[in-house]
Amino acid sequence: MPDSLLQVEDVGRTYHGGVRPVPALRGVSLEVDDGEFLALTGPSGSGKTTLLNILGLLDRPDTGEYLFRGCATSALPERRRAVLRGSSIGFVFQAFNLLADRTALENVELGLRYRRMSASRRRDEAAAALTKVGLEDRLRHLPRELSGGEQQRVAIARAIVGGRTLLLCDEPTGNLDSASAHQVLGVLTGLNDEGATVVLVTHNDEMARYATRVLALRDGYLETT
Amino acid sequence: MSDYRRPSAWLVAAAEAMLSILGNPGRAFVVSLGAVLGAGLFTATLGLTGTARSEVRADFDAFRATEVVASSESSDPAWVSPEDLARIRRLGGVVSAGLVRTTDERVELSTVLDRRSGVRLRVSGVTPGALDVIEPRVVEGRTYDQIHENLAVPVALVPEAAYRELTGVRPGSQIFLDGEAFVVIGVYDGVARGLGVLGTVLVPMSASERWLADVPAEVLVEVAPGAAETIAAQLPVGLRPDAPGLVSASALLDPDAFRLRIEENVVRMSVAASIAALTVGALIIGIATGSSIATRVAEFGLRRALGATPGDLGLQVLAETALLGTFGGAVGASIGLIVTVGVALASGWTPALDVTAAAASVGFSALGGLIGGVVPARRAMGIEPAEALRR
Ligand SMILES: Nc1ncnc2c1ncn2[C@@H]1O[C@H](COP(=O)(O)OP(=O)(O)OP(=O)(O)O)[C@@H](O)[C@H]1O
Numbered sequence: 001m002p003d004s005l006l007q008v009e010d011v012g013r014t015y016h017g018g019v020r021p022v023p024a025l026r027g028v029s030l031e032v033d034d035g036e037f038l039a040l041t042g043p044s045g046s047g048k049t050t051l052l053n054i055l056g057l058l059d060r061p062d063t064g065e066y067l068f069r070g071c072a073t074s075a076l077p078e079r080r081r082a083v084l085r086g087s088s089i090g091f092v093f094q095a096f097n098l099l100a101d102r103t104a105l106e107n108v109e110l111g112l113r114y115r116r117m118s119a120s121r122r123r124d125e126a127a128a129a130l131t132k133v134g135l136e137d138r139l140r141h142l143p144r145e146l147s148g149g150e151q152q153r154v155a156i157a158r159a160i161v162g163g164r165t166l167l168l169c170d171e172p173t174g175n176l177d178s179a180s181a182h183q184v185l186g187v188l189t190g191l192n193d194e195g196a197t198v199v200l201v202t203h204n205d206e207m208a209r210y211a212t213r214v215l216a217l218r219d220g221y222l223e224t225t
Numbered sequence: 226m227s228d229y230r231r232p233s234a235w236l237v238a239a240a241e242a243m244l245s246i247l248g249n250p251g252r253a254f255v256v257s258l259g260a261v262l263g264a265g266l267f268t269a270t271l272g273l274t275g276t277a278r279s280e281v282r283a284d285f286d287a288f289r290a291t292e293v294v295a296s297s298e299s300s301d302p303a304w305v306s307p308e309d310l311a312r313i314r315r316l317g318g319v320v321s322a323g324l325v326r327t328t329d330e331r332v333e334l335s336t337v338l339d340r341r342s343g344v345r346l347r348v349s350g351v352t353p354g355a356l357d358v359i360e361p362r363v364v365e366g367r368t369y370d371q372i373h374e375n376l377a378v379p380v381a382l383v384p385e386a387a388y389r390e391l392t393g394v395r396p397g398s399q400i401f402l403d404g405e406a407f408v409v410i411g412v413y414d415g416v417a418r419g420l421g422v423l424g425t426v427l428v429p430m431s432a433s434e435r436w437l438a439d440v441p442a443e444v445l446v447e448v449a450p451g452a453a454e455t456i457a458a459q460l461p462v463g464l465r466p467d468a469p470g471l472v473s474a475s476a477l478l479d480p481d482a483f484r485l486r487i488e489e490n491v492v493r494m495s496v497a498a499s500i501a502a503l504t505v506g507a508l509i510i511g512i513a514t515g516s517s518i519a520t521r522v523a524e525f526g527l528r529r530a531l532g533a534t535p536g537d538l539g540l541q542v543l544a545e546t547a548l549l550g551t552f553g554g555a556v557g558a559s560i561g562l563i564v565t566v567g568v569a570l571a572s573g574w575t576p577a578l579d580v581t582a583a584a585a586s587v588g589f590s591a592l593g594g595l596i597g598g599v600v601p602a603r604r605a606m607g608i609e610p611a612e613a614l615r616r
């Protein structure tokens with residue numbers, strides 16, 4: 001049996017920052033196959049972002065194990081995790097998280113910054129990624145010179161640049177009007193058709209309909225459907 | 226990706242630091258203002274003191290250059306005659322000339338015959354011609370003249386110190402030098418040339434026989450500016466055409482070491498002040514960068530998501546503060562050099578540009594920035610990416 005791309009095995013994660021511990025995930029198990037388009041829904045505070053951060057190796061589970069391409073990650077040193085993020089994992093955030101003083105092209109180039117590559121190759125790859133999201137004529141624009149939907153497409157280009165094939169999107173349409181939201185989902189669907197694996201966190205059922213599978217979180221548990 | 230390799234962390238840090246600074250030049254300017262001030266102060270103080278010092282030296286050269294001294298290797302105290310002196314006074318470029326000799330020992334100066342009630346000073350026999358060279362600054366009374374010299378009149382020009390310490394010493398009063406009565410003709414407090422007689426009691430050469438009969442006199446010559454070397458070369462033959470080898474003449478005096486030492490102290494103090502300013506500048510860079518980390522948490526979180534390690538972020542912060550220090554230092558050093566040139570030109574001096582000081586101040590600022598960056602770098606390394614991206 002071939003391993004899934006992502007395997008989450010009975011993962012728990014409790015935050016200890018506040019007055020009392022907050023259990024954000026309480027034993028979540030799931031698998032995501034290569035090339036899947038998975039939507040994660042659930043009410044606010046149900047643990048969606050926490051789960052996505054664990055999938056993206058930005059956070060570590062307190063209990064359970066998370067396997068990335070069949071490889072247990074809990075014991076991986078930070079440097080290896082950084083390499084995996086830099087090579088394979090792309091993030092898309094609700095707030096776009098573009099650097100305001102850099103052009104679209106430079107923002108996408110940042111996605112290749114922590115990988116050994118010549119400046120010209122980095123430029124070419126970034127331009128290719130922007131072309132893929134339909135922004136080939138916006139390379140020199142600063143974020144403030146772009147619409148919200150265009151900014152989010154720049155962020156998607158940054159997430160896929162250099163051949164990253166896992167896209168983790170946290171409410172990518174939360175700040176967008178409906179038309180731009182559908183356009184962004186169209187782009188994600190296109191990338192999924194080309195082989196990218198997409199995990200989409202969303203409140204919005206309309207957006208969840210783009211996915212091939214929908215999972216719902218509630219109070220740190222996966223709801224069985 | 227199997228072909229994934231990490232780049233040189235230093236290169237990435239330097240490139241990203243540069244982009245961050247260029248992306249926000251206003252902030253960079255404000256943050257590096259302290260380094261600008263420190264390096265500017267450092268370069269300007271060293272440049273200006275250097276300029277002033279070479280100016281003092283130039284003044285000193287000009288001072289020396291109007292004075293020539295000739296002495297004799299012969300033990301004959303009468304090695305030069307009034308005719309010899311008259312001959313060199315006719316040389317072109319000679320303004321005045323005369324003879325001077327000073328006791329090695331101090332002599333009792335008192336206002337009463339009781340020798341133990343006075344002060345001890347050295348005595349100089351000075352001809353009126355030499356007085357013209359020395360130009361003592363007379364604060365009371367007057368100087369003596371050729372009549373006094375010719376008649377060996379016991380008159381004395383006393384230094385201001387004796388005048389201050391002994392009541393009863395004033396023009397017209399009687400004093401005793403080693404028990405011999407003299408009349409005070411004037412009081413002086415400085416000389417224009419012939420520094421060697423400063424602080425001694427000046428009496429006519431003919432009245433100094435008692436102490437100085439065995440001492441060969443020196444010839445003091447005041448020359449027109451620029452003529453010193455020429456006159457110095459002509460003096461041996463001019464004074465003693467029969468035996469020029471006996472005479473040695475030079476346009477040189479011992480440098481005023483005391484004045485230079487005071488200057489060194491001033492330089493040392495201003496260097497200390499500029500180093501303090503540089504340190505404060507570095508501190509400001511560190512604190513400003515440290516506080517800017519808080520506003521850039523999301524950016525650092527994003528960089529982690531894109532594959533940066535905590536070390537990458539720490540290096541980037543260090544590179545930013547070091548670059549800010551370098552930029553600030555370079556700007557400050559340039560301003561310091563410009564100020565030096567401006568002040569020098571406005572004062573009609575020749576600017577002495579201290580390029581080493583300018584380079585050193587840039588180096589100090591860079592190093593200061595690096596050190597100031599340590600704390601903010603640690604803060605950046607401690608950022609939790611998941612937390613940072615929630616903001
Ligand atoms: N750093 C933290 N310290 C303490 N509690 C936290 C922290 N981060 C998240 N939580 C809590 O953990 C729970 C899950 O948070 P999470 O962000 O994963 O929810 P979410 O499903 O993404 O919510 P939303 O839809 O509002 O984004 C929430 O109750 C939240 O308040």
Ligand SMILES: [Mg+2]
Nearest residue numbers: 048049050170
């Ligand atoms: Mg969330």
